[in-house]
Amino acid sequence: MKQCVSGYPFQPVQDPDSPVDVSIIVPAYNAELWLDECLTSVFQQDFGGVLEVSLYNDGSTDGSAEIIQRWTPRLEERGIRVIVGGHKDQRPRGVGYAKNQAIGQSSGRYLCFLDSDDVMMPQRVRLQYEVAQRLPKSIIGCQVRREPPDATERYTRWINSLTPDQLLTQVFTSHGPTIIMPTWFCSREWFCYVGQFVEDGQGTPEDLLYFYDHLRRGGGVHRVDECLLLYRYHKHAATHSVSEETIWRNRVRFLEERVLEHWPSFTIWNAGKQGRKLYRSLTPRHRDKVVAFCDVDANKISKGFYTFEESEKRPKPRIPVLHFTEARPPFIICVKLDLTGGGFEDNLRSLNLKEGEDYYHFS
Structure with missing residues (x-):
């Protein structure tokens, strides 16, 4: 089989009419510092099914659009379909909006979420896909490695060490969802059953609100106990726009309800x-x-x-x-x-x- 430079085998170009197994959902806003490494990790997936990456550019003003354009033919040659959307407004419309748009333009039976500043391990899609087929009403996560290594050490330990039962019992803590958003993997059918991400713009904890709705609907939570994601911590991350008081109010109401x-x-x-x-x-x-x-x-x-x-x-x-x-x-x-x-x-x-x-x- 023909090999690429990195050592990962090229997939043959898929029949354009064959159904997509997994869509990797990548919202991007001013991500030029990380987007090359992010898309390299998409390129290096060892998944044997039909794979698609759906990118939505939320009004970036840096070089993100050019990076996406440069990567498109490389990914397509690799056998990975590429769907690109976006807008050119002067202000971003928010992470929830960008994720919903990326999902809406994609076609995979399963959704693999990836932030544009994070990096997947080559086996991520394959391993989570195997689990998601067995657990069609669950959000599947994984263990992570934090970058830089000394950032949020307690948080990273918590993410990686929760027991299967604690993935459900510790959903009220200040850490947020017991499996973090950039590791989510689920069926499209289940995602649509729960609903879309809230699109209230900057300062909205769209992942936490969706996670709560997922649990209200009876959804399960499962973690693949392998490190499948490099999870970056930096001052530009969207999570910093959400105030502690907003998170607190939502946690209290969910605790009361549940x-x-x-x-x-x-x-x-x-x-x-x-x-x-x-x-x-x-x-x-x-x-x-x-x-x-x-x-x-x-x-x-x-x-x-x-x-x-x-x-x-x-x-x-x-x-x-x-x-x-x-x-x-x-x-x-x-x-x-x-x-x-x-x-x-x-x-x-x-x-x-x-x-x-x-x-x-x-x-």
């Missing part, structure tokens, strides 16, 4: 800033279900109660503050993992509780 709605009462684990913020953020009906705060801090416990300043129409609630060994589950835990040298984790394990039943993390 968990607190079904609990008659619960304890907030953390009598400090994060625990009190969660309490204040709850709707009055769910706030009334809080029977206690718990902590290990002797100063907080010694105060006895947390008093919440509320409107004059209602009496100020006084919520007991207990040592964690004296509190009763279920718990909503507002303590960040992997920050106390294992101390918090040891305390939690000592109670012999089950995650997803006796407690959920909201840290």
Whole structure:
């Protein structure tokens, strides 16, 4: 078989009428620094089926369009179909819009999401495709390698080490989706059943909102436990445009909907800033279900109660503050993992509780 310079075998040019198995969805905005490496990783996929890359240029003002134009014949010679769309407005319309456009112009039975600043390992499409065929209602993710290596170390550890059960139980944490957007792989049929990405523009957590809708529809979450993506961290990343408060509000509402709605009462684990913020953020009906705060801090416990300043129409609630060994589950835990040298984790394990039943993390 004819070989290309990189050592990856060329695929024969596919029959233009044959159905596309996988569409790689690549939204691009001012990505000239990374786009060559990104598209090289598309070129190097060892997938044996019919592959397509769908690029949507969201009004880039740099050299992204020229890079895409240069890569198109190379990819097509490789047997990879190329679909290119975009607009030339002076302002980008947002990541959600660009992703929806890239999906709409594509035709694959499965969708493989790839950010223009990230890089796939050669086996990514093949391995995720194999799993997605068995799990047609799931979003399939993978482990990642962060670039630069010392960026967001705790976050990267969390992404890669969640157990299969925690992919569903830890969806309320501050980290966001338990499988990150650039690793998503799913069937087109399921994606369309859930709906499109929100197109509210910059500052919208479109991936988190879609992930929540996916779970509401009964979708599954699965991770291929191999590192299949180089995930870049840089100051221009779209994720930095989303405020922490926007993420917080959406997390609280989803927690109330999925968990607190079904609990008659619960304890907030953390009598400090994060625990009190969660309490204040709850709707009055769910706030009334809080029977206690718990902590290990002797100063907080010694105060006895947390008093919440509320409107004059209602009496100020006084919520007991207990040592964690004296509190009763279920718990909503507002303590960040992997920050106390294992101390918090040891305390939690000592109670012999089950995650997803006796407690959920909201840290």
